[in-house]
Amino acid sequence: MIDLRRLHVLRAVDHYGTVRAAAEALHFTPSAASQQIRQLGRELGVALLEPHGRRVRLTPAAQRLLAHADEIQARWEVAERDLRADDDQPAxxxxxxxxxxxxxxxxxxxxxxxxxxxxxxxxxxxxxxxxxxxxxxxxxxxxxxxxxxxxxxxxxxxxxxxxxxxxDDPFDLLVPAGHRLAARERVELAEAADEPWIVPGAPCTCRTHVLSACGAAGFTPPVAHDAVNWEATIALVAHGLGVALVPRLARVPESAPVVRLTCAEEPRRxxxxxxxxxxxxxxxxxxxxxxxxxxxxxxxxx
Known part of the structure; x- marks a missing residue:
């Protein structure tokens, strides 16, 4: 009979990448996590860990077991929810x-x-x-x-x-009120290629979206400022310090002296x-x- 707790340790090693990282997430010591997996291997009659340099890694048998382990975990959670449910109302x-x-x-x-x-x-x-x-x-x-x-x-x-x-969340070009493009309803990104840009700082995922959109339009934006927070980006644009691509989900206050323009390329995340x-x-x-x-x-x- 498979011990589901030991199976979860195996899944954690695969998810987190190393025995040490999995042990930390599970509040085990690395040796205790390794022992759980070795014990599971003994129960199944296969080796689930093998030496890899100074560390250990999952064996091909362990990788095959993981395909079943995720399905077992999913079915177990469905069974638990079914047993707890007394009606169909969210609670x-x-x-x-x-x-x-x-x-x-x-x-x-x-x-x-x-x-x-x-x-x-x-x-x-x-x-x-x-x-x-x-x-x-x-x-x-x-x-x-x-x-x-x-x-x-x-x-x-x-x-x-x-x-x-x-x-799909579209990106709009944000420019200061009074900017040369502000009177337009729709612009091509290349029209802002020579502007100073406010770009999300790394490792924000939106930075990749902005750089990809500009690259697809044929230019690399000259980054004048980095800002992760959209409120900070809006403030920088409002003070005339550059332009920015802002996702539609980011709310721009009506009082902010900025203009939001639709991009012809329709970049989106x-x-x-x-x-x-x-x-x-x-x-x-x-x-x-x-x-x-x-x-x-x-x-x-x-």
Missing amino acids: GLLRLAGFPGAVSALLAPAAAALAARHPRLTPRIREAEAADCFDLLFDGDADLAVVEAKPDEPPRDRARFDQRPLL KILTVTRPGARGDAAVAAALAELERLVPVLIAG
């Missing part, structure tokens, strides 16, 4: 995670609406970047995450996470919802997803 703690822009534009209003509509449901939001969101989901510390996909990067761990598109496999059947998660879907057209139109 209990719903743990939501997302990057800062998603928290402001999507998760906060969704959580407020869910709490009002379902008194037995308690949404809890955690701000986290994409990599941390995946870790929170893997560790069982989040039920639903909203993440920003990186350009030209395939979805992470396809079998381990259920990742689905939520929206993909926003995904991510759960563990099978979790979308949970009443609370399903209610949250429905609320997010309801919000999207309003936000993009605005």
Whole structure:
């Protein structure tokens, strides 16, 4: 009989990349984590760890077992939810995670609406970047995450996470009021090629989107300032210090002396919802997803 706790240690080593990183996430010592995997191997009659330099790594047998381990974990979670469910109404703690822009534009209003509509449901939001969101989901510390996909990067761990598109978020060109382009409704990015640019700082995913969009338009933006926070970006543009690409989800105050222009190239980023496999059947998660879907057209139109 397989010990599911030991199987989870094996999955953690694969997810985090090393025995040490997995042990730290699980609050084990590295030797204790290794021992759990060796014991699992003895139960199955195969070696799951092998020497690799001064460290150890998962064997081919362990990699084959992982394909089944993720499916076992998903089925077990579905069984647990089925046993706990006394009706189809959302109830209990719903743990939501997302990057800062998603928290402001999507998760906060969704959580407020869910709490009002379902008194037995308690949404809890955690701000986290994409990599941390995946870790929170893997560790069982989040039920639903909203993440920003990186350009030209395939979805992470396809079998381990259920990742689905939520929206394509367009980028607009933000210029100071009175700028030579401010009277236009639609511009080509190349028209701003010689402007000073405010670009998101590394390692923000939006930096990759901005640089990719400018590169596709045939230029490298001359970076005058770096800003991760969209409020800071808006302030820099408002003071005439440059132009910027700003996603539609980023709210620009009406009082700010800036103008938002549609880009002819229509650059955009993909926003995904991510759960563990099978979790979308949970009443609370399903209610949250429905609320997010309801919000999207309003936000993009605005």
